[in-house]
Amino acid sequence: MLTSSRTDGAEPPAAVSATGLRKSYGDKLVLDGIDLRIPAGSIFALLGPNGAGKTTVVKILSTLVSPDPASGAIHIGGHDLAAEPQAVRGAIGVTGQFSAVDGLITGEENMLLMADLHHLSKREGKRVTAELLERFDLVEAAKKPASTYSGGMKRRLDIAMTLVGAPRIIFLDEPTTGLDPRSRHNMWQIIRELVTDGVTVFLTTQYLEEADELADRIAVLNDGRIAAEGTAEELKRLVPGGHVRLRFADPAAYRLAADALREATGDDYGLTLHIPSDGGQRELRSILDWLDSLDIEADELSVHTPDLDDVFFALTGGTGVPETSEETVR
Known part of the structure; x- marks a missing residue:
């Protein structure tokens, strides 16, 4: 497992911080006062049963959904989410549950389109595209329509597109859902390499093994609140049976x-x-x-x-393991 460390003993700066994060849809309270602090250059995993609010958290922190006015301060990459949303968008990348890849055009064209959206020059866009296609082992498929890609290839292209703007914070919302075991392990290696390069990763996942394998810290979200947070080993010690x-x-x-x-x-x-x-x-x-x-x-x-399965069931009252679909209330 990757860990973040500082030789001077000081706490790493927070890439993401939020206090009293709240969100309601009508009379349905989805998030009920969540506090988060994610050190820069680390992997943070958010677990929770279906409907717990994981995707809502990601949408708020990535400026796609506004929190309730009663929420406290939220800072992303050193920027105030409420006062500097454009600066926040410039610091982050988001890969959602469902691929943003356009299957009607080639992988290379998807990348170049993303470069245009980031206002890169033609020359810079081609350079970044070539580097990322090579890094994600997509050079041979670059000229083929993305509709012909396997699930693992589409996911790699999706994350490569996210990296075009060189974000320092990346939100990965269930990035390996539907992938076969080999593709999932390849994706884990990609995530590790991102953190080695200094990127902060906010990960939601339906695979408890994935959080155990990757995350420096894990939070379990249940009924709109953080039921527990800590390293995988700290969480496992919360459950009797050891x-x-x-x-x-x-x-x-x-x-x-x-x-x-x-x-x-x-x-x-x-x-x-x-x-x-x-x-x-x-x-x-x-x-x-x-x-x-x-x-x-x-x-x-x-x-x-106990393993994370035991922790999950104990903290969520046996409400079921995380599922592919997310909140049904919008």
Whole structure:
């Protein structure tokens, strides 16, 4: 997983920040006071069940939808969203759930059209287009109609088009939905490379594995509020069920450990003990010190924590895993 770090110990500047973000459609409250702070050069993943408000968040932060007047301050790339919307648009790129690629023209023509929209000169537009087509492995297909592209190729072209304006913040709304596993992994590598180049990525996804694999920090959105936020490991420790597994080759050592540690669950046949634990460093050290104090040596120690599926169901009340479609209320 990628992480952002600073050698001076200072907190990285925020690429995206919002306080008390609210949005209603009629009498339907979709977002109920959301706070966000996303450090520059990081990947932030927003999870939530169908209808939780993920796409509404993206639309507000990318200036496509206005927040409610009761919302607090929102800053994107150092610009006030309310006072400087045009400056915000110049700092961001957006790839939505549904491809913006025009299938009637070629991949290269899609790129050049995007360059024109960004007011690049003909020469600069051709240079940027050539560089991005090569970077996204689309050179051979560049002269072919985009309607002939596979799903993975269209998604790569979509993100390449987003990068024409050299945005420093990119919103990716479920970028791998519908892709096969190989194409999904290729897309993950592209996202990692973007962050290596200093880009900040705001990601919504229906794949919990994707958030676990990519994100520096994850927030779970439920009923219009942030139910929890943290690293993947921090979120997993919120859910009970984690344990440390000790396996013994010596039955006598196993029996001694089992007798001494009453809260452990034993498997006499497998000579293993399951000790309830959140997997934290302090608890692991305590277990190791306890083994040393009894002069017991386990042959194998492994940490088992709940996965993001467990976290998701616990935080959203089992309302279902994220789905392809988003908010039905507009």
